[in-house]
Amino acid sequence: MITRRTALAMLASTVLPPRLLAAGTEAEALAPLVAEGKLPPLNERLPKTPRVINVAARGRTAGKYGGEIRSLIGSAKDIRLMTVYGYCRLVGFDEELKLQADVLESYETVEDRIFTLRLREGHKWSDGTPLTTEDFRYCWEDVLLNEDLSPAGLPTALVMDGEAGKFEIIDERTVRYSWTMPNPDFLQKLAAPQPLIIVMPSAYLKQFHKKYQDEDKLKATMKEERVKKWSQLHMRMARSYRPENPDLPTLDPWRNTTPLPAEQFVFERNPYFHRVDENGLQLPYIDKFVLNVSSSSLIPAKTGTGESDLQAAGIDFVDYTFLKDAEKRYPLKVKLWKKTQGSRLALLPNLNASDPIWRPLLQDVRFRRALSLAINRREINMAVFYGLTKESADTVLPDSPLFRPEFANAWVAYDPDQANSLLDAAGLAKRGSDGIRILPDGRAAQIVVETAGESTLETDILQLITDYWREVGISLFIRTSQRDTFRSRAVGGEIIMSMWFGIDNGVPTANMNPGQLAPTADDQLQWPVWGLNYLSHGEMGEAPQLPPVVELLDLLKRWRHSSTDAERTEIWKSMLSIYTDQVFSIGLVNASLQPIVVSSKLRNVPEEALYGFDPTAYFGVYNPDTFWLEQDT
Template identity: 30%
Template sequence: MKRLLSIIVVMAILAPLMLFAGGSTEVTETETTSAGTAKTGGLPPGQYNLDDYEAQTGTKLTFSDSPFLDGKGLPPVEERLPDNPLVMETWMENGVFGGTLTWTEYTIDHGHYLRHLNAVKLLEIAPSASNHRYNFVGAEVQPSVLEKWDQNADATEFTFMIRKGLKWSDGVPVTTEDVTYTFEDCYFNEEITPNLPSWLRWGGEPAELTVIDDYTFSIKFAKPYGLFISEITGSNAGRFMRPKHYMTQFHKKYTDISKILPVMEDQGYSEEEWGKFYNSFDAGASDAANHIPTRYPNAIDCPSLHPWHVVDEPNPGEFILERNPYYFKVDPTGKQLPYIDKGHRIFVTDLEVMNAKIVAGETDLQFQFIRLGDFPLFKSNEEKGGYKTMALPAWQDQLLIYFASLTPEDPVYAEVVQDKRFRQALSLAIDREEVKKSVFLDFGRVAQYAPPKGSDVWEQYMDDAYVEYDPDKANQLLDEMGLKWDDKKEYRLLPDGRRLTIPFTYYEVTPTATPGAELFPEFMTPIGVDCQIKQVDGRLYWSQNQAGEIHFADWWLPVQYMHIYGPAFFSVTAFGWNTWINTQGESGVEPPEDVKRLYELKEIMQSTGDPAERLRAHKEIWESQAENVWVIGTVAAAPVPFVYNKNLGNIEIAEEWGFYSVVVGDFAEQWYWKQ
């Protein structure tokens, strides 16, 4: 009865989501808040070059900045902004400066929120109900750090222009010298980058960088790269540019190793580990999520293009951020963004402590690593905590999937898990209705890991593949494989007579991980598969994964990763195969022919400029997943909670528009305090 009441409450909570998901993002008149300025029209939410914005709106912007920067000896705001700033069209109102944004995380060494709140991309997607930073193919591409871009007819050469006058957070101009340094001295330095990322060796040869002038450069590939613009849309600016003026002090090409070595030795690095030492600084230049003092202390002082930068770490896992005085975006009235001056990230020990802080109103924002099952708790305490709760679509289309390592070292076990009948049997043994009710409060729909319903490649059979709860059919498949029962008919045996045991190792990558892990052994008992559950922390998990020691786990997956990383699941489920592909056969485990075909299909998707050919390749990958069950899906399209302080502006419209939770986080610069 209690569970039924919870479901009724949550259905009431999620009614707006059901009504408005996929709704229009047309700009309409809004009421004036006590602090913001009302919008009465304008361009759709997104980002526009200033010259384009003024031409389309007929306005002329005058720039201003936050009083927080007064008295800091900075040049005028007009000199700190680029020649052609980026205008961010706000979602509801034009806000005001000031205040601190506080959030909590229970992972001490990961910046999951910074990956969104503080990210700066090369190019950006227009916010919409159908796209997000991990689902960007086909989305409208808008400028960001890159002001303009172009490509040749056969998609082998791409030209980009950096904003003239764009500056790092310490005021030093960004130019193509930073791009050249990143490519020639970082990517093409084997000590720093032992293996080039796949995009830089597209076509089997290193990409060619050509500098045209101080702000313009081109990248040429050995063969067509039809999805390259889509791939870099949403990529951190560090993919193309690191701050040369800062990073060279740690680079032995520019600074004598005798001057670097004392610092290295003080931190426990030998001279042979220079590349590793350098990367501990470079982490801050490559990704906003790496500005975590606990994880990358060397990265904190690295100049960036982010809206905020870390200035203090009062306690391990806790840090303070302040606005970047050289940030390159403004609002429609000319105010330099972000509106909010400071950020405060608080480390908590676990999910329950985080929930307590939400209910007590001690955090301004939580939208990651919170459970749908806690919706009634959040909703019933809104008035007490001074916050609002939204239900938004999760960017992870499946918040709970199961997978077996397909390249384990044990040859006998490997033969079993590589047999598709084994994976089909495991899938049939899972009671997904129970998963949907107990983990997702009966929301979402039972589905195999499959394309989004209604997409160009989706067919009903892909959702339905081996998702019926049928232990008898599962046992039949295992019998066909010759996996005999023991004398007590309690457990099945491997072909060499050992008990068939799945070592299930996981960490709480999402709040569904633990309940998913707890349910799995119950599902395996009727088919005789022993399952040993072990929870570890994130560091140990990834260390074991890299070593090929993870045999089975639960996880999440966004289906749209398939466009770029597809078959994405092999990066985590078959580390040996993925390594073999990425090193071109120099290391790892050679995949079977049907798996090689999937990587060929991925390459077709990335290279072709023909949408029809890309669609055929995409569909063939999903047809393979439906038959082979490379990963095991459970429930699709479950929403996630988004909790925010009721006085934070330019957020609440996201529920009406049906935006993904991460889309809201990606546009944090335009949030502001109403009072």
């Protein structure tokens, strides 16, 4: 039996009456451009059916135009945060983490195999060029299927068991993607904080493509941009997730106006943005987002002296007391949102370590369980988090419908006696005169834990764990290295263990991809070589042989072929059970709190919310385009 599900773009009762659309007024920042004829009037810039955000229905207040938001970033690369914050997607999650159309007017799925996407009539890119089915065709045929631009082939989400999806243009506003088997990952990837790209501004990008551009003009542009290949030129100009090219048209609420290099990036409102509030005012309310580059170590101090109007990046719970005290001196407020990570910080044993002694030891579940049992999480919670977190394995939070207490409690009880017994059984019964266990090759059992050292939180916790592990005969040393070097060192097997965050999405539903519980990427520090193998479709890295890991990948494959919520729920629970029982990540505490610092004039920022990269896109699902500033009177 064919099941059919249709999702319309508008929320309940959000079809905008024609009188409200006509009543929509221009933002003051755009009015002069309209008056001078440099910009069409509002009703010519909006789609025929804009997406309506009913602000009042969300318990917030309809806003006013104007002002700028200042925020601090640790490096120029972090301008990608604006793509996450803006959270403009073909389909996206709402605050309840349910999918709905956003850029699309509507979408329809048949058996999770056939996806029909309908565009809004009159929708335009930020430069005023129409958003059309040609933009989808160009991305599919001229970019994703082009060997120069996509040497690794189609993204994983577009390939099912070696079968590439089929792309069709149905009519001037409708495209279709289809497979012969279910692909439950497709819509989820479109809604991701770092989304699957299936549409590009073709009218702009064709000037950098050898198929469409005159060879001499293309070579001249390549020389100007100092690249040797046309593919490098196209990739640089087309990069949308990290919007470094100010000329690249966007659909986001704000567009970058600042070329590299720079210490300050100014994002101005997109005059063609497709969302409006219930009163017909085009969003965003805020005119500008200004990102100021600062040393990461200085971000908390600068935030506490009022140099940011909206800040979460670069600050942590350890800064809360200082920031809260700053409320007395500066016009700012500190809110606390719950982090969505499966563990605030986790120890990740590298099962792909190149050391021939450590690798089999790290792959021995008795060893991983022992290290977990040797940690006094209650003491860490009280000493570092003031008892405000939940001692837990690295798993989903109670906010997720997939939560089970047995997952959270797996191998987290403080039990040094059982830890000692497991270490003995794992072949480490012999100890040196200092009490440290001896490895089979005669070396002392010294684990170097690598950390990015971006917060004193990491070193504070590792100092406590050093004492716990010494009690069971394991020596711990801390090594700080740059975040950017983590992946290459881990893939090269140079890292034995690292401290990083737990699973990204601690609030999943059964319809979200469980790939975070299996080796699916080379930046998963507990199994990067296996993840690289998955990512490259077997072309690179190594395939895992460890039975529980093989089972996780088999279950993931089953999920990718699933077509019912019940089946997906069962698969998720099996994967969570294996992941926590095998202690592939040594979780510590979760449900920790993230300080959110906002200007006292900034409105519509929720008092309490979930905070994380996936799936909430940090601020994204709470629509920063509806945040607004109370102006001085």
